[in-house]
Amino acid sequence: MIGGMIALLFGTLLLLGGYRFFLFVLPIWGFFFGFGLGAESVQALFGDAFLSTVTSWIVGFVVALIFALLSYVFYFAAVALIGAALGYALGVGFMELIGINFGLLDWLVGVAVGIVVGFGVIVLNVQKLVVIAATAILGAGVIVATFLGIFGGPEAQLIQNPVHTALQASPLWVLAFIVLAIVGIAVQIQTTRRFEVEVYNRSEELVGAGSS
Numbered sequence: 001m002i003g004g005m006i007a008l009l010f011g012t013l014l015l016l017g018g019y020r021f022f023l024f025v026l027p028i029w030g031f032f033f034g035f036g037l038g039a040e041s042v043q044a045l046f047g048d049a050f051l052s053t054v055t056s057w058i059v060g061f062v063v064a065l066i067f068a069l070l071s072y073v074f075y076f077a078a079v080a081l082i083g084a085a086l087g088y089a090l091g092v093g094f095m096e097l098i099g100i101n102f103g104l105l106d107w108l109v110g111v112a113v114g115i116v117v118g119f120g121v122i123v124l125n126v127q128k129l130v131v132i133a134a135t136a137i138l139g140a141g142v143i144v145a146t147f148l149g150i151f152g153g154p155e156a157q158l159i160q161n162p163v164h165t166a167l168q169a170s171p172l173w174v175l176a177f178i179v180l181a182i183v184g185i186a187v188q189i190q191t192t193r194r195f196e197v198e199v200y201n202r203s204e205e206l207v208g209a210g211s212s
Helices: 002-017 022-046 054-073 075-097 104-123 127-150 156-160 162-167 171-191 203-211
Strands: none
Touching (some): 002 022, 002 127, 002 171, 022 054, 022 104, 022 127, 075 104, 075 127, 127 171
16 A cells, blocks of 8 residues: 555656656656566566566666666766657557567567667657656556556556556546546646756766765
8 A cells, every 4th residue: 555655656746747856756767667677678588477587676676776877877868768668668558559468579669669769859859848748658657557556456567567557457547547648748848838957967976976
């Protein structure tokens, strides 16, 4: 129950304030996205169930720490990762939506879409718009997946891919996910018209702290 409440609070923060609280939520999201991606990579490559082996946990935590650190240190890494997270979630979600169960093909499609979206965010210089859209959609997915877990769904799916979990639910839950995402995007656009996240690079700070 406590875990569900925390997930709902974080999902709501992503949904309504993902861009404004960018510096806070992106490293956290980078950790969870990295953990899910790492564990799913082991699942796709070796055919194991999600988080069913020690290897999947280790790989998940290693990737999670790398993604969280990159998100904290480099602005453009954080932006690219949130775009990649959205692309991966939608890629895998679409494949399973058309009836292809998660496996190597789904994983490859998700990774490919994630790379394209993450790279495109930087090249096209649409960081603010993508961060708003991505955090709203991912936040909506976390909220719906959390409610599904509370009502008896497997909690692992919340970590694995909340957007996919939302899209695989009943039509009513899918509708709720879409409405939440639209509301989140609209609220964030309205509340951040005059707000811009400052581009940051904390590598020098970390190097200075380590050498002192």
